[in-house]
Amino acid sequence: MQAQINSQVSSQIVVENLNHMYRPARGQPVLAVDNVSLEVRPREFLALLGPSGCGKSTLLYLMGGFLPVEKGRILIGGKPVTGPGPDRGVVFQHFALFPWKTVRANVLYGLERAGLPKNERLKRAQAYIDMVGLQGFEDSYPSQLSGGMRQRTAIARTLAIDPDILLMDEPFGALDAQTRSLMQSELLAIWRRSPKTVIFVTHDVQEACYLAERVAVMSARPGRIKAIVETKFDRSDPHLFKQPAFIDKVDEIWALVRNEAMLAQRLEAH
Amino acid sequence: MARWTASLFRYSPLLILAALWEAVAQLGLVARSALPPLSDVIKAWFALAVTSDFWFNAVDSLYRTFAGLALAVVVGAAIGIAMASSKPVRAVLNPIVEVFYPLPKSALIPVTALWLGFGDMSKILLIFLGCMLPVTLGAYNGARGSEQTLMWSARSLGASRWRMLMDVVFPSAVPEILNGVRTALATSFVLLVSSEMIAARSGLGFMIGFLGDGGNFDAMFAVVFTVAFMGFIADRLYQYAMQRTLQWR
Amino acid sequence: MAMSETLSYLRRGRGVRRHSWRYTVMAWLPLIVLLIAWELTTRSGLVTPFMLPPLSAVFGRIMEDAASGDLLTTIGTTLWRALMGFGISAVAGIALGILISQYKAVRWFFDPIISVGFPMPKIAFLPIMILWLGLFDVSKITMIAFNAIFPVVTATIAGIEGVEKQIIWSAQNLGAGRKRLMWDVLLPAALPQILTGLQVALPIALIVGILTEMAMGGYGVGATMQTASRMADSPGVFAGIIEIAIVGYVLVQAMAFIRRRLLMWHPEALDATAA
Numbered sequence: 001m002q003a004q005i006n007s008q009v010s011s012q013i014v015v016e017n018l019n020h021m022y023r024p025a026r027g028q029p030v031l032a033v034d035n036v037s038l039e040v041r042p043r044e045f046l047a048l049l050g051p052s053g054c055g056k057s058t059l060l061y062l063m064g065g066f067l068p069v070e071k072g073r074i075l076i077g078g079k080p081v082t083g084p085g086p087d088r089g090v091v092f093q094h095f096a097l098f099p100w101k102t103v104r105a106n107v108l109y110g111l112e113r114a115g116l117p118k119n120e121r122l123k124r125a126q127a128y129i130d131m132v133g134l135q136g137f138e139d140s141y142p143s144q145l146s147g148g149m150r151q152r153t154a155i156a157r158t159l160a161i162d163p164d165i166l167l168m169d170e171p172f173g174a175l176d177a178q179t180r181s182l183m184q185s186e187l188l189a190i191w192r193r194s195p196k197t198v199i200f201v202t203h204d205v206q207e208a209c210y211l212a213e214r215v216a217v218m219s220a221r222p223g224r225i226k227a228i229v230e231t232k233f234d235r236s237d238p239h240l241f242k243q244p245a246f247i248d249k250v251d252e253i254w255a256l257v258r259n260e261a262m263l264a265q266r267l268e269a270h
Numbered sequence: 271m272a273r274w275t276a277s278l279f280r281y282s283p284l285l286i287l288a289a290l291w292e293a294v295a296q297l298g299l300v301a302r303s304a305l306p307p308l309s310d311v312i313k314a315w316f317a318l319a320v321t322s323d324f325w326f327n328a329v330d331s332l333y334r335t336f337a338g339l340a341l342a343v344v345v346g347a348a349i350g351i352a353m354a355s356s357k358p359v360r361a362v363l364n365p366i367v368e369v370f371y372p373l374p375k376s377a378l379i380p381v382t383a384l385w386l387g388f389g390d391m392s393k394i395l396l397i398f399l400g401c402m403l404p405v406t407l408g409a410y411n412g413a414r415g416s417e418q419t420l421m422w423s424a425r426s427l428g429a430s431r432w433r434m435l436m437d438v439v440f441p442s443a444v445p446e447i448l449n450g451v452r453t454a455l456a457t458s459f460v461l462l463v464s465s466e467m468i469a470a471r472s473g474l475g476f477m478i479g480f481l482g483d484g485g486n487f488d489a490m491f492a493v494v495f496t497v498a499f500m501g502f503i504a505d506r507l508y509q510y511a512m513q514r515t516l517q518w519r
Numbered sequence: 520m521a522m523s524e525t526l527s528y529l530r531r532g533r534g535v536r537r538h539s540w541r542y543t544v545m546a547w548l549p550l551i552v553l554l555i556a557w558e559l560t561t562r563s564g565l566v567t568p569f570m571l572p573p574l575s576a577v578f579g580r581i582m583e584d585a586a587s588g589d590l591l592t593t594i595g596t597t598l599w600r601a602l603m604g605f606g607i608s609a610v611a612g613i614a615l616g617i618l619i620s621q622y623k624a625v626r627w628f629f630d631p632i633i634s635v636g637f638p639m640p641k642i643a644f645l646p647i648m649i650l651w652l653g654l655f656d657v658s659k660i661t662m663i664a665f666n667a668i669f670p671v672v673t674a675t676i677a678g679i680e681g682v683e684k685q686i687i688w689s690a691q692n693l694g695a696g697r698k699r700l701m702w703d704v705l706l707p708a709a710l711p712q713i714l715t716g717l718q719v720a721l722p723i724a725l726i727v728g729i730l731t732e733m734a735m736g737g738y739g740v741g742a743t744m745q746t747a748s749r750m751a752d753s754p755g756v757f758a759g760i761i762e763i764a765i766v767g768y769v770l771v772q773a774m775a776f777i778r779r780r781l782l783m784w785h786p787e788a789l790d791a792t793a794a
Contacts, residue, residue: 061688064688064692066688066691083691084688084691084692085692085694086692086693086694088692089692090688090689090692092685092688092689094683094685096683096685096686096688096689097686097689098686098689098690098703098704098707098708099708099784099785100707100708100710100784100785101784102784109690109693109695109703110692110693110694113693113694113695113699114694141783141784142784143784143785143786154689157689157693158692161693161694280627280630280631281631282631283627283628283629283630283631283632284631284632284635287632303650304650304651361546361549362549363549364546364549365546365547365548365549365550366549366550366553369550369764369768370764371771372722372764372767372768372770372771373760373763373764373767373768374722374725374726374728374729374763374767375726376726376727376729376730376733376741377729377740377741377744377759377760377763377764378760379730379733380733380744380745380747380748380756380759381748381756381757381760383748384569384570384748384751384753384756385570456638456640459640460640460642460726462640463640463642463643464642464645464730464733464734467642467645467646467734468730468733468734468745469748475643478643478646479646482646482649482650487650490646490647491647494643494644494646494647497640497643498639498640498641498643498644499639501638501639501640501643502635502638502639504638505638506638
C-alpha cells in the first residue's frame with residue numbers, strides 16, 4: 001500500500017486497471033483495452049508498441065481525454081482525466097492540421113486560445129516554426145507542403161502551447177523512410193533541449209528502441225501490457241543501429257511482438 | 271416489432287405535424303379557406319379517388335413524366351458517352367452544354383407551349399430538354415472515369431470500338447448515369463407539375479389550379495399532397511432499384 | 520452529389536479557356552455556328568417566324584427592351600426575388616444544419632421532414648402559398664427559399680459530420696471550447712460541402728423564381744415570357760430565354776468564382792491554379 005502511494009507521487013501519469021469497450025456504429029462492442037496498468041515518470045520517453053488494432057492508440061486517446069474513461073482510472077499529476085487539455089499536447093499520424101489555416105495560423109491557434117498577447121504569440125509561434133525548420137513556409141497552406149513538413153507543422157503547433165506531456169500517435173507512420181529517420185533524430189534533439197514526458201505510439205520495433213527509454217509491449221486485441229522493457233542507449237552514437245547491444249534489444253522485443261502480430265493478422269482476417 | 275416501433279419513433283414528427291394541422295384547423299385558429307382540416311382533406315381525397323376524372327389526370331401526368339424522362343435518359347446517356355469517347359463530338363457539344371446547363375429549365379415552358387400547344391407533347395419535350403443534361407454529365411464523367419487499363423486489355427483482346435463502348439465504357443459509366451437520373455427524376459416532377467399548372471388542360475397539376483380556382487380547397491390540398499408524395503415515392507423506389515442494380519460493385 | 524461532378528466538369532472547361540483568345544474563339548465556335556444556323560433557318564422560310572423568330576429579331580427585341588429600361592426592371596425584379604430567396608435559404612439552411620448536427624432533439628424533429636420533403640416537387644404547394652401569403656413578393660420569395668433550403672441543410676449536416684475526428688480533437692486539445700470549435704473548426708472544415716450545397720441551391724432559386732412569376736405574374740422575366748406566350752409574341756418569348764440564360768450563366772460562374780476565392784487553401788483550388 002505504501003509503495004503504491006509513493007509511486008503515485010513520483011509518477012506523472014498513472015493508469016490503473018483501465019478497460020475500454022470500443023462500440024462500433026454497427027455490430028458488437030469489442031474490448032479494446034483490457035485491464036491496463038502503467039506508470040510514467042516525469043520527463044520519461046515511453047513507447048507503446050504493439051500490432052495494429054491492439055488498442056495502443058485507444059489507450060493514448062484515453063490519456064488525451066478524447067474518449068471517456070469508463071472502467072479503471074487515469075491520473076495525470078494525481079488528478080483524474082476528465083477531458084482534453086493543453087497540459088497534454090497531441091500529435092496525430094495524419095497530422096490533423098487545420099487545412100484552411102497557414103502554417104503560422106496553425107501554430108498560433110493554441111496560443112490564441114491560451115489568451116497570450118499578440119506580440120508574445122507571434123514571437124513564440126515564429127520560435128517554434130524556426131525550431132522545426134519551417135522558416136520560409138509560414139504563409140503556406142498544409143496542402144502545399146510535403147508530408148514531413150506537415151508533421152513538422154503539427155509538432156510545432158503542439159510544442160508551442162508548451163505541454164508537460166506529449167502524446168504522439170504513430171506520428172511518423174505516414175512518412176517515407178528517409179523523412180522518418182530524419183524526423184526521429186529531430187524529435188530526440190527537441191526532446192533533449194526541452195525534456196517533456198513523451199508517450200509515443202508505434203508498431204515499429206526499431207523506432208521504439210531508438211527513441212524511447214522504456215518500451216511497453218502490448219498484446220493483440222484485447223490490448224494488454226505484455227511486458228515493459230528498458231531501452232536506454234547512447235542515442236548520439238551515429239552507429240547505434242549497428243551496436244550488438246541495440247540489435248539484441250530489437251531482437252528481444254521483436255520476439256515479444258511477433259506472436260502478437262501474427263495473432264493480430266488472424267484477428268483481422270476474421 | 272422493434273423495427274416497427276423504431277420507424278414509428280423516427281417518423282413521429284410527421285405525425286405530430288399532422289395532428290397539429292388538424293388541431294389548428296378544427297379550433298378555428300386559421301380561416302377554413304386557408305387551411306382545411308386534415309381529416310376533410312383525406313375525405314376529399316377518397317371522394318376524388320372514386321372519380322374517373324382523377325385517375326385520367328393522374329395517368330396523363332405519369333405518362334408525360336415517364337415518356338420525357340425515358341427520352342432524356344436514352345438520349346442524354348448516348349450524348350454523354352459520345353462526348354467522352356470522341357474528341358470532335360466533345361469539341362462541338364462542350365460549349366453548347368456549358369451554356370445550356372445553367373439555363374433555368376422552367377423558362378422553356380412558354381417555348382414548348384408555343385411549339386406544341388397545351389397537350390402531352392409540349393410536356394414531354396419540356397421534361398426531355400429539362401432532364402437531359404444531368405444524365406449527359408453523369409454519363410460523360412462516368413465514361414471518362416472508365417479505366418484506361420481495362421480499355422487496353424479489351425483492345426488487346428480484339429474488341430472493336432463499338433464492342434468496347436458497349437462492354438467497357440458503358441458499364442463503367444452506369445453508376446454515374448444512375449446518379450444523374452436521380453437528379454433528372456426530381457427535376458421531371460417539378461417541371462411536370464409547374465407546366466401543368468401554367469399551361470395545360472389535363473394532368474394533376476392542372477387539377478390543382480382548377481380546383482383552387484373553383485374554391486374547392488379540400489380537394490386542392492388533397493391533390494397537392496398526392497403530387498408531392500408521388501415525387502417522394504418515385505425517388506424512394508428509384509433509390510431502391512438503384513441499390514439493387516449496383517450490388518455488383 | 521451529381522452537382523459536384525457537374526462542377527468539376529465545368530471547371531475542366533474553364534481550364535481550356537485559359538490558353539489564348541484564339542483558342543477561346545475556337546472553343547466557342549460550335550455555339551457561334553449554332554446561332555448562325557438559327558438565323559439562316561428562319562430566313563430560309565423552313566419554319567414560320569411564329570415557331571422560331573429570326574435571331575436578329577430576338578436581339579432587336581432585347582435591344583428595344585434595354586433602351587426603354589424594361590430589361591433592367593424585368594431582370595432586376597427576377598434577380599432580387601431569386602437572390603433574396605437564395606440568401607434566406609442560405610442563412611436559414613446553414614443555421615438549421617448546425618442545429619441539427621449539434622442537438623439530438625432538433626435532429627429527431629427535422630430528420631423525417633427533410634428526408635420526405637427533399638425529393639418532393641415542392642412547387643406543387645404554390646397554390647397553397649398563394650392562399651396564405653398572396654400573390655406578391657413575400658409569397659414568391661418564401662416559395663423560392665422553401666425550395667432552395669433543402670440542399671443547403673443536407674450539405675451543412677454532411678459537411679459538419681464529415682469533419683475528421685482528429686482535427687476536432689486537435690482543436691479541443693489546443694483549448695477550443697464548444698462555441699469556438701463550431702466557428703473555428705467545424706464550419707471552415709465543412710465549407711467546401713456547404714458551398715456545394717449553395718451551388719445546387721442557386722439554380723433551384725432561379726428556376727422556382729421564374730415559375731412563381733409565370734404562375735402569379737408581377738413583372739420579372741417569367742411573367743414577361745408568360746405574357747408574350749399568351750399573346751403569341753414569339754420574339755418576346757425567345758428574348759426572355761436568352762436573357763435568363765445569360766443571367767443563369769453569370770450567376771453560376773459567379774458562384775464558382777466565390778468558391779475558388781473562399782477555398783484558396785483547398786487542394787482543389789491549388790490544382791486549378793497549377794493546371
